[in-house]
Amino acid sequence: MLTADLHTHTRFSDGTDTPEELLAAAQAAGLTTVGLTDHDTADGWDQAAEHVPPGMRVVPGAEFSTKHPGGDGALVSVHLLGYLFDRDHPLITAEWKRIVDERTNRGARIVQSLVAAGYPITLDQVRDKAGRGNIGRPHIARTLVDAGVIGTVGEAFEGILEDGGPHHVSLRSTSLVEGIEMIVAAGGVPVIAHPRARTAAAVLSAPVLETLVDVGLAGLEVRHPDHDHAARAELVGIAADLGLLTTGSSDYHGGNKTLRIGQERTDDDVVEQIVDRGAVAPFVG
Template identity: 40%
Template structure:
């Protein structure tokens, strides 16, 4: 595949220059619809060489990823998509190669966020159930495993299964929207606190889709600067929810602040239209990210 990048992290393995790398994917351990083995098969079929598994607020899929990577032809970078909050704004941060030990500040934040997500989901279902035929058991039926991180997508899938809405998009545009009377907030750390915790856990922090106008709103520059000061390593510029103007603005910010530029599909299987490999990260950038990690967590190689 040509020359290889200089990173020797994870047992001396090098990254081929022609490697196709997607740093943002989800499995059934959060709100994806593909199990980890299915995700690896789909990645191989999409012509990918490496993916990051970045389920929401959990490392529960890492053991499956380590096992599924063997013989798959696809390497897996263990990661998390960490949820953060700034006022009413939801901010997501990709955390790669963190120490998964339960004693870290990051683990404590994730545990608190997951517990809050579950309480929030139950409260929203209770509210929705007063007006629509859906209950908590319907949501539980959408979970792939007991340790799946519960979120609004699972409520959406329950609503679809019960015929209340046509699909996830309709659920998020209506009943599950922040403006909906059924909406309930949940705990998440401040974005700069989350970045600091990721770095302290030996990982690298990447601002995920920070300019998306399709979500609650774009991350303001002053907040991005606080995240940068806290140790942000990169910005996910290449994402389907960023238009050309937003990508150029983010590239300029990254260059001015010495941040790396990544790309990812934000793949959720059948849960979203995003396709594996539609946005990629260069091997040189991944090599630089791996070199910044200080934990003992390693890439899962085929």
């Protein structure tokens, strides 16, 4: 059966729902298991644990921002899902503190650049969008939308906030190998998110994925809104050859993306394998 969605986001990163709202939406969609995977934080875990509907469980996790070198040596963004890891493991806490510090400074620097260029926004407005979460470009984009500068969040990433654009501020990202090693060291289960979407497809060849299995990679997110039939078929074949788990997820962000929670799902038997491997128990309603 397919009753699990293992990739969702709340207000604790770049989603728009609270954990309680997200779980209510999941229940309405008929899901029995939800993976909570905010970007580079486990801050939403406690609220999620308090609001799990009866008959549902939450697989606590996170989506780690990592990079991996391409053929030309340039670093390419790859997102890495980690499930059921010890969030207090020193490798995790140290890296996330570094990321939070850099992102906070980065958000302020981007806003300062936009204000200097005449855009009608302020850092306080962006902080209001971020709430308790890290300040990220989606929060800046939503502020620009509210100010009437652009029509959609996606439009901001294609123009004003694009990588390499005049307002871009780079970050030192965790390497993909380091990310996998951190999750494994913390007792978690690492799965690469949407490996055939965006720029990741150019670097995640079958031989590269094979080397990542050697450092602890456990699975690939195969069923994802950004993957067409050919990509899914290719990934299923690679996973079978390498002995990797295959997952399916919506990558739900609430109102920030036109994605329905549960529109892509993970086989229940795969969920059980992830639960069996993890160091932390799911939250049960």
